[in-house]
Amino acid sequence: MEGCVLTVGLMAALDTRTDRRPSFAGLLWGSTVGKKTAMAVSGIVMLLYLVVHMLGNLKIFFGAGTFDGYAAWLRTIGEPFLHHEWFLWIARVVLVAAVVTHAVAAYQLSRRDIAARPVKYARPSPGRHPRWRRFAPPLSRRRRASYATRTMRWGGIILGLFIVWHILDLTTLTVNPHAAPGHPYANVVATFSTWYGDVIYIVAMLALGLHVRHGFWSAAQTLGAGSAARDRALKTTAHALALLLTAGFISVPVAVMTGLVS
Amino acid sequence: MKLTLRVWRQKNADADGTMSTYEVDGIAKDMSFLEMLDTLNESLILSGEDPVAFDHDCREGICGACSLVINGEAHGPERTTTCQLHMRAFSDGDTIDIEPWRASAFPVVKDLVVDRGAFDRIIQSGGYITAPTGAAPEAHATAVPKPAADTAFEHAECIGCGACVAACPNGSAMLFTSAKVNHLGVLPQGAPERESRVLDMVERMDAEGFGGCTLTGECATACPKGIPLFSITRMNREFVRAARKRG
Structure with missing residues (x-):
C-alpha cells in the first residue's frame, strides 16, 4: 500500500517536472516567438551583407579597372589559407542558409497568422485605410501600422524573386545581354542599358528600403534590444539604413542611364 | 440622437x-x-x-x-x-x-459574445506565483526595488479584455501574454518560475491558435490600459533567456 502511494507520488512528481524541454534550437523553432528570433538573426546577416555589397558596388564610379579589380580581389580573400574563391563560396553558403531560414520561417508564420484571423471586420479600422481616415471622428486614435509594416510579406516575395533574377543576370550571366565572364563592369552596364533591367532593379531596391525600414526595427524588438528610451535611436538607424541602401544601390542604374558610367 | x-x-x-x-x-x-x-x-x-x-x-x-x-x-x-x-x-x-x-x-x-477561455488557459499555464497559503505575509518581508514595482504595476494593469487580439491583423495574443509574463517576472515573488513561466505561457499561447507578432503596433494602440508595445520586446528577451536555460 505504502509502495503504491510512493509510486503515485513519484509519477506526479515526474509529471510536473519541467526539465524535459526540447533543445535550445527546438524551443526556438517550435514557437512563434523563437521563429521570429531565427528571422531576426537571418535578416541581420543579410543586412550586414547588403551594406558591404552596396559599398562594393560604388566602386563602379572609379572606372572599369577598379571595379573589375575589386571583383577579382573578392575571389582571392583569405589566400593562401583559403583556396581561390573559397571565401566567396563560404559567404554564398551562409547567405543561402540565411535566405532559406528567413523565407521558411516567414512562410510558416504567415500561414499561421492568416489562419488566426480568418474573418475581416465589416468596416476596416480607419488607420489602416488612409482614405477613410479623413472622415474618422476627431477623437480617433491614430498611428497604425505604417506602409512599410503592411508590405513586409509582399515586399519579401518581390525581393525573393529579384534575388533569383539578379543571380541569373550578374552571377551566372544566364540572362545578361553582354554575358562576359570576368568583366562585371561591362555586364552591369549592359543590364542597366535595358529598360527592363532598370525597372526590375529600381522597384526591387525600393521594396528593399521598405523591408529594411520595418525589418531592422522589428528585429531589434524580436531580439529584445528595444526599449522606450532606445526607440528613437533604433528608428533613426532603421531609416538611415533603408535610405542609404536604397540610394546607394539605385545610384548605379541611374549613373548608367545618365551616362555617368558607360 | x-x-x-x-x-x-x-x-x-x-x-x-x-x-x-x-x-x-x-x-x-x-x-x-x-x-x-x-x-x-x-x-x-x-x-x-x-x-x-x-x-x-x-x-x-x-x-x-x-x-x-x-x-x-x-x-x-x-x-x-x-x-x-x-x-x-x-x-x-x-x-x-x-x-x-x-x-x-x-x-x-452568440452575437457579440466570444469565448475568451483561451486567455484563462494561458494564465493557468504560468500566470501565477508559488506562495504559501495562510495568513498574509509581512509586507516588508521581500523588498521590491522601486523600478521593478513600477514595471510590474504597468503590466498588471492588463484587464484581459482581448482588444489586443481583436486589433492585431494576425490575431496574436503577444501583448496579453507579455503583460502577465513581465508583471510577475520582474518581481522577486515571481522569480522562482521566471523561466518556466515564459516558456509555458508562450507554448500555451501558440497551442490556442493565436497568430505570431509582426510588430504592427495595433495591439498597443487598441489597449484600453496602455500596455506598451515594448512589453512584447521584453517578453522576447525573456523567452530567449529562458530557452537558453531551458526553463
Whole structure:
C-alpha cells in the first residue's frame, strides 16, 4: 500500500517536472516567438551583407579597372589559407542558409497568422485605410501600422524573386545581354542599358528600403534590444539604413542611364 | 440622437452570422455605449425580437468583460473600454458597425459574445506565483526595488479584455501574454518560475491558435490600459533567456 502511494507520488512528481524541454534550437523553432528570433538573426546577416555589397558596388564610379579589380580581389580573400574563391563560396553558403531560414520561417508564420484571423471586420479600422481616415471622428486614435509594416510579406516575395533574377543576370550571366565572364563592369552596364533591367532593379531596391525600414526595427524588438528610451535611436538607424541602401544601390542604374558610367 | 446600427447577429457558435441593421432614436450624448445597446435591446424585447447578446460586467472599465469592435476598432474610437465610451464620441445620424472580437482562438458564442477561455488557459499555464497559503505575509518581508514595482504595476494593469487580439491583423495574443509574463517576472515573488513561466505561457499561447507578432503596433494602440508595445520586446528577451536555460 505504502509502495503504491510512493509510486503515485513519484509519477506526479515526474509529471510536473519541467526539465524535459526540447533543445535550445527546438524551443526556438517550435514557437512563434523563437521563429521570429531565427528571422531576426537571418535578416541581420543579410543586412550586414547588403551594406558591404552596396559599398562594393560604388566602386563602379572609379572606372572599369577598379571595379573589375575589386571583383577579382573578392575571389582571392583569405589566400593562401583559403583556396581561390573559397571565401566567396563560404559567404554564398551562409547567405543561402540565411535566405532559406528567413523565407521558411516567414512562410510558416504567415500561414499561421492568416489562419488566426480568418474573418475581416465589416468596416476596416480607419488607420489602416488612409482614405477613410479623413472622415474618422476627431477623437480617433491614430498611428497604425505604417506602409512599410503592411508590405513586409509582399515586399519579401518581390525581393525573393529579384534575388533569383539578379543571380541569373550578374552571377551566372544566364540572362545578361553582354554575358562576359570576368568583366562585371561591362555586364552591369549592359543590364542597366535595358529598360527592363532598370525597372526590375529600381522597384526591387525600393521594396528593399521598405523591408529594411520595418525589418531592422522589428528585429531589434524580436531580439529584445528595444526599449522606450532606445526607440528613437533604433528608428533613426532603421531609416538611415533603408535610405542609404536604397540610394546607394539605385545610384548605379541611374549613373548608367545618365551616362555617368558607360 | 438618432443612429443606424449595423450589428453582427449570430444565433450560436455553429450558425452563420450576418450584419443586421437597426435604427435607434432618443439616444442621449451622455449615455455610455452599452446603455445605448440596452436601449436597443429594450425596443427589441418589446417588439418580441431576440435581444443582442453582448458581454459586460462592471461597466466602470476595470473588469475587461466588454468586448466590441466598433467601426473596425476594438473598444471604438477612444482609448478606453466600450463601457467607458460615451455616445458623445458619435454624431447624430451616424451609422455604427458593431462586431465581435475576430480571432480563431476566440470563437463566437452568440452575437457579440466570444469565448475568451483561451486567455484563462494561458494564465493557468504560468500566470501565477508559488506562495504559501495562510495568513498574509509581512509586507516588508521581500523588498521590491522601486523600478521593478513600477514595471510590474504597468503590466498588471492588463484587464484581459482581448482588444489586443481583436486589433492585431494576425490575431496574436503577444501583448496579453507579455503583460502577465513581465508583471510577475520582474518581481522577486515571481522569480522562482521566471523561466518556466515564459516558456509555458508562450507554448500555451501558440497551442490556442493565436497568430505570431509582426510588430504592427495595433495591439498597443487598441489597449484600453496602455500596455506598451515594448512589453512584447521584453517578453522576447525573456523567452530567449529562458530557452537558453531551458526553463
